[in-house]
Amino acid sequence: MQIRFADSQPxxxxxxxxxxxxxxxxxxxxxxxxxxxxxxxxxAARAAQFEGEAGALVELVxxxxxxxxxxxxxGVGDKDDGADWERAGGALAAKLxxxxxxxxxxxxxxxxPRAEDAxxxxxxxxxxxxxxxxxxxxxxxxxKPTLEEIVVVGAGDGAAAAWAPQEAVAEGVMxxxxxxxxxxxxxxxxxxxxxxxxxxxxGVEIEVLDAEAMEKLGMGALLGxxxxxxxxxxxxxxxxxxTGGRQKSPVALVGKGVTxxxxxxxxxxxxxxxxxxxxxxxxxxxxxxxxxxALRKADxxxxxxxxxxxxxxxxxxxxxxxxxTSMSGQTIEVINTDAEGRLVLCDALTWVQRKYEPGVxxxxxxxxxxxxxxxxxxxxxxFSNDDTLADQLLAxxxxxxxPLWRFPLSDAYNKLIDSPIADMKNVGPRGxxxxxAAQFLQRFVEDGVKWAHLDIAGMVWADKPGATWxxxxxxxxxxxxxxxxxxxxxx
Ligand code: BES
Ligand code: ZN
Ligand code: ZN
Numbered sequence: 001m002q003i004r005f006a007d008s009q010p011x012x013x014x015x016x017x018x019x020x021x022x023x024x025x026x027x028x029x030x031x032x033x034x035x036x037x038x039x040x041x042x043x044a045a046r047a048a049q050f051e052g053e054a055g056a057l058v059e060l061v062x063x064x065x066x067x068x069x070x071x072x073x074x075g076v077g078d079k080d081d082g083a084d085w086e087r088a089g090g091a092l093a094a095k096l097x098x099x100x101x102x103x104x105x106x107x108x109x110x111x112x113p114r115a116e117d118a119x120x121x122x123x124x125x126x127x128x129x130x131x132x133x134x135x136x137x138x139x140x141x142x143x144k145p146t147l148e149e150i151v152v153v154g155a156g157d158g159a160a161a162a163w164a165p166q167e168a169v170a171e172g173v174m175x176x177x178x179x180x181x182x183x184x185x186x187x188x189x190x191x192x193x194x195x196x197x198x199x200x201x202x203g204v205e206i207e208v209l210d211a212e213a214m215e216k217l218g219m220g221a222l223l224g225x226x227x228x229x230x231x232x233x234x235x236x237x238x239x240x241x242x243t244g245g246r247q248k249s250p251v252a253l254v255g256k257g258v259t260x261x262x263x264x265x266x267x268x269x270x271x272x273x274x275x276x277x278x279x280x281x282x283x284x285x286x287x288x289x290x291x292x293x294a295l296r297k298a299d300x301x302x303x304x305x306x307x308x309x310x311x312x313x314x315x316x317x318x319x320x321x322x323x324x325t326s327m328s329g330q331t332i333e334v335i336n337t338d339a340e341g342r343l344v345l346c347d348a349l350t351w352v353q354r355k356y357e358p359g360v361x362x363x364x365x366x367x368x369x370x371x372x373x374x375x376x377x378x379x380x381x382x383f384s385n386d387d388t389l390a391d392q393l394l395a396x397x398x399x400x401x402x403p404l405w406r407f408p409l410s411d412a413y414n415k416l417i418d419s420p421i422a423d424m425k426n427v428g429p430r431g432x433x434x435x436x437a438a439q440f441l442q443r444f445v446e447d448g449v450k451w452a453h454l455d456i457a458g459m460v461w462a463d464k465p466g467a468t469w470x471x472x473x474x475x476x477x478x479x480x481x482x483x484x485x486x487x488x489x490x491x
Contacts (some may be wrong), residue, residue, distance in 0.1 A: 001093075001129045002149040003122045003167070005159045010151055013067035014103040017092050019111045020045070022052035022078040031107040031154070033071065037062035045073055053077060054084035055091045055467060070101060076113075082120040083401060085113070089124025090468040096147050097129050104147060109154030118155030119162035125150055126170045127468040127475070132181040165296045169482055172292030173475035179284040180460055180473035184260035184277045189226075189234040189308035192257060192280065196287050196306075199238055202294035209235035209351075219347040221326040222307055225340040228264055228317025229310035235348060236283075236306040237355075238290040240298065247301035251489055252358035253290070253481060254348050256341045256365030257283025257308040264311045264337030265319055278473065279341070281460030282364035283308060285477025292482045300489040303356050307348035311340045323422045327351060328444055331422040339426045341367045342437055346444040353446050360389060362484070363441065364454045364477050370433030372458040379405040380459045380476065383438035384452040385445065392488050393452055393480070399487075401468075402480035404454065407435055414439040454480075 009016075009032055016032045018041075026042045033041060044050075044060040054077035062071045074092055077084035096104055108118060129147065133139065152159065179187055179195060187195070193208055200206050211232050214223055219235075226233035236257075239250065261276040262268060268276070283306035290304040318324070322334045324343070327350040332343065345363055352358060371381045380397070382404040384390040390406055397404040413435045416428035424443060428436030438453045445451040459476035462469060469475070 001126060001147060003126060003163065004149060004151045005118070005155055005163065006151050006153050009105050009107060009153050010103070012103070013064045013069040014105050015070040015072065015096060015101040017072040017074055017104060017106045019076045019088070019108060019113065020050070020052040020073050021076060021111075024052065027110070031109045032064070032105070033062055037071070041071060041073060050075065055087040057091055057095055059095070076117075080114070080117070082117055085117040085120040086124035086401070087467045089121035090128035093125040093128040093147065094465070097145050098143055100146050102146055103149045103151065105151045105153060107153045113155060115156050115158030115162040118152050118159045119166045122150065122152060122163060123166040123170055124468050127173060128470070130174055130177060131470050132178065132472060168292045168295035169479055171295055172288040172478045172482065175291050176284040176288030176475040176478050177473035179287060180278045180281050182277075184310070187280065188231040188259045188310055189257070190232065192259060192283065192306065192308050193234050193236050196236060196238065199291055199294060202291070203240065204290060204294050205239040207237040207239070214347070217327055217351065218325065219327045219351070220324040221332055221343040222309060222347040224318045224322065224324040224334065225264070225311050225343050226309040228312040228314035231259070231310045233309040235351065236308060237352075238287065238304040239302070240290055240294050241301045242293070242298045243301050247489070249359050250301040250303045250356050251485065252352045252356060252361040253286045253302060253304045254345060254352060254361060254363040255283030255286035255304070255306045256280070256345055256363075256367065257306045258341060258344060259308060259310050261311045261338070261340065262313055264340060265313050265317050266336045266338040267313050268338060275461065278461045279366050280308070281366045281456060281476070284460070285364050285456070285475075285481065288475060288478040289481035292478060293485060298485055298490060300485050302485060303352060303358065305348050305352045307344040309340075309344055311337070326444070330424065330443065333419040333422040333425040335425045336427045339437070341365050342426060342440045345441055349441065349444045353449065359450060361445065361449060361451045362393065362454065362481070363452070364456055366457040366460055367437050367455045368434040368457055371455040374434060375405055375458055377458045377462065379403045381434055381455040382406045382452060383409055383435070383455070385409065385442060386450040386452070389450045389452050393454070393484055396484035396487055397480045400479035400483040402459070402476050404480070407438070409435065409438060409442060414442070
């Protein structure tokens with residue numbers, strides 16, 4: 001779908017959307033409507049008990065010359081809040097996406113929105129209209145998207161400038177969503193890398209390690225996970241330096257990219273196993289965030305690392321009880337082959353610290369089912385060894401609409417993964433499963449490095465539509481990371 005900003009309405013009886021503030025008197029004039037149209041709109045609003053809440057819509061049909069057009073009144077709340085405008089854009093897109101309308105004109109003339117609000121409206125609409133229809137070859141005509149363009153009129157001179165960074169956000173989120181939505185026969189370690197190759201055209205430096213390179217580096221933990229799979233593993237590093245070498249030490253983003261998680265020999269039950277195609281949502285978020293940063297030419301130095309493996313059971317697969325040696329030199333007793341994400345991340349963490357000496361690391365992973373038990377689908381879990389970093393991430397999450405909730409770390413939890421035979425085991429007792437997973441990762445964070453771990457198991461996939469997403473892949477994490485970088489490492 002295209003977004004365009006214009007000074008006046010295009011000719012034609014296209015669908016027309018008009019903003020309404022909560023609690024405001026109904027306007028006496030509305031752009032694109034004559035006096036009868038305004039009277040009709042007022043009556044429709046009253047009949048629907050419409051009060052201008054963000055996301056609320058009223059639909060009517062009004063005469064437009066010899067023709068008639070669909071008119072939507074949309075609520076934007078009363079807080080002048082970008083999030084409300086985004087919600088409104090999402091509601092408009094959801095309403096019209098398969099409606100038969102091809103073009104929507106959103107006329108803001110007279111409503112004095114900030115350019116930023118208009119851009120947020122466009123972002124909400126674009127994000128809400130994203131769907132993954134690639135494999136639906138028999139969709140009935142009436143279920144196919146028709147909406148091709150949204151023309152935003154009267155948003156003021158700054159609208160196009162305000163839109164550029166939001167468009168970059170949308171592009172990043174859409175990359176993440178498509179990586180996450182694709183099944184595991186399409187997205188596996190090598191094809192994940194290929195889907196990120198286009199980032200090179202945006203100035204992102206790409207480095208790819210194959211199994212042989214990882215073996216030389218001693219990544220026994222990551223490689224152990226991939227033993228049972230016919231798909232060879234990859235470590236993908238995406239580096240964006242928008243500072244021209246000014247920021248020597250980059251911020252590191254590290255993502256769990258298990259392109260399918262059967263559990264390995266500790267195999268998962270059949271029911272719901274198909275969900276494990278999105279066990280690469282952390283890596284997907286890292287790739288999408290790197291795309292956004294590059295598209296908007298962020299004034300920051302960031303390296304995104306994706307640990308890409310498939311976790312399968314096989315004659316060659318690792319067994320429960322096996323001991324592997326990680327790149328850090330620490331040994332791990334693999335009690336449960338289904339706790340594979342931490343085995344992948346620990347070597348990715350060591351690699352990025354040895355190669356780039358980042359001062360700050362944020363890792364993202366669909367790491368534990370326990371996180372979904374704790375927080376459901378409303379917050380990602382946050383763990384950190386640094387209060388300032390934790391607060392920065394909490395604030396970025398709130399502002400970006402990707403909310404986080406902080407959990408504790410402590411020596412007492414850490415002890416729970418001591419092993420009698422190796423330096424640690426890869427699972428603790430049943431209780432505090434998300435915390436012991438985080439403690440495991442912390443053992444690979446070097447002294448002086450500020451680190452945060454985001455367990456996003458409940459956030460990357462939605463069973464029902466939200467304000468700015470269709471059900472399916474949400475793109476969670478991209479906006480959070482983009483905002484975190486923008487607010488703390490730029491300018
Ligand atoms: N990928 C899963 C975690 C997960 C489960 C994410 C459900 C999203 C939805 C992870 O690799 C895993 O299997 N974790 C185990 C850990 C356990 C063996 C300690 C879990 O959560 O059950
Ligand atoms: Zn697992
Ligand atoms: Zn997993």
